[in-house]
Amino acid sequence: MAANTWEYGWQWRAACRGEDTKLFFPPNRFEPKEERLHREHRAKAICATCPVRVECLEYAVRTREPHGVWGGLNELERRLLLRERERRADPGLHSVG
């Protein structure tokens, strides 16, 4: 997680504290798919052991965090989660026709 977003106490219990942030965020260059999958797999393995996974995920979803693995989900997975929540909150929102 990005150090400049530490606004709540849950971050102090994060399993990723002291881990290489490069696992959780993409590099500033093109990242081949296989490399991304490997990196995210390693990050998600850490998230799976994290005692504040729910808090982390909710923070990232609420703030529309655009990059990285948060709460065990990458940016695309968080967007899908958000879309699903919005659809459930307003079933007519994404209906066709």
Ligand code: SF4
């Ligand atoms: S869920 Fe993952 S990214 Fe979030 S605090 Fe825990 S280890 Fe870090």
